[in-house]
Amino acid sequence: MSDVTDAIVVGVDGSEEALDAVRWAALVAARRNLRLHLASGFDASLGLYGDGVPISPDYFQTAEAVAQDELASAARLAEETAAGVRIEAERAHLAPVPLLLEHSRSARMIVLGASGRGGFEGMLVGSTAVSLAAHGSCPVVVVRPDREGPVVAGVDGSPNSVAALETAFDEAAWRRVPLVAVHSWSDAGYMAQQPIESALLAGEPDEDEQARVLAESLAGRQEKYPDVRVERVVVKARPRHALLDWSERASLVVVGSRGRGGFRGLLLGSTSQALIQHAKCPVMVVHPQG
Known part of the structure; x- marks a missing residue:
């Protein structure tokens, strides 16, 4: 697992909400001269049909390719938002919540979108954000529309x-x-x-x-x-x-x-x-x- 000591860690899952979190975190990281660590987790339980029947290995290869593309897109967005920000990307074979909880032990902050790709229509906040806000060790930011103000x-x-x-x-x-x-x-x-x-x-x-x-x-x-x-x-x-x-x-x-x-x-x-x-x-x- 990557060392994220004093980095700002963003959970990336390809959703628009996660990209909003990347933009917000990139500006904060650049302003404070901190590393921006983009983290993508993989839930192995998604590779099973009902009754524990495994899905074809082709599924995993496709999922990995999609995840790598999402991380690359997030990194490009971060660079466009805050030129010169130091960016790291991590694809971990660990479910998102355990991955981010572990990172919260040493990160400066964890930044998440208000709801992720797995959210239901009308869902106000994702389960990952709730879990990190409840159990995280460092400050956890749930990003919504940014504005000027106190x-x-x-x-x-x-x-x-x-x-x-x-x-x-x-x-x-x-x-x-x-x-x-x-x-x-x-x-x-x-x-x-x-x-x-x-x-x-x-x-x-x-x-x-x-x-x-x-x-x-x-x-x-x-x-x-x-x-x-x-x-x-x-x-x-x-x-x-x-x-x-x-x-x-x-x-x-x-x-x-x-x-x-x-x-x-x-x-x-x-x-x-x-x-x-x-x-x-x-x-x-x-x-x-x-």
Whole structure:
């Protein structure tokens, strides 16, 4: 398996969505002087008919030829998008999800199209993107139409959102755009997270208290990134609704893999899932290191 340490890895499967991911990743790789690694996986189970009857070897030869053509087309597109970007291509005899999960251990980020070639009509996001967003070790970007705008970070005070906020500052600094730090809550969501006795005593959460959570999360980071202008947004709404609204005017939304309200062992929170399914701009899902 190829060494992808500090590379940007893109999953390639010949779909238009994957080519959108190649364009997006090529620009990021060129801007940051990183290698662009195009990865294509092969699911051996596709070589079987029903009841485990193997398909003719000719099928595999055809599939390999098609995959190599797809990788070559993706490489040409990357070069046309960002001339001079360092490009590597890999065709691995390993299913796409295990291949990309392994690469996520050392890659700078994994970039995927919103849905792949195997998606059903009307499917909003592919199973590969969902699996990587849930289980990946590095930031995972699900690419949707790109636009100019600020980087938006979802902040809730959890360890996952702290990691996402640090990454969002870095993204905003590279892009030279403002950072919008959004902390949102709703009464229903807040009360559901509290023990019954505490919830009855606490009543409606105080907006000043919510602003304090955001301020504590931002503490020290603005000094580290003095050139990043920060807009603080504290809004009484469900986080997914607030961030989906911001996705219509952002260049990137950055969230933790799961937030403060997640159950122990939950790999992908409801807010992250909603964003990778419905956001109007690229979404980056960040996992806390260690």
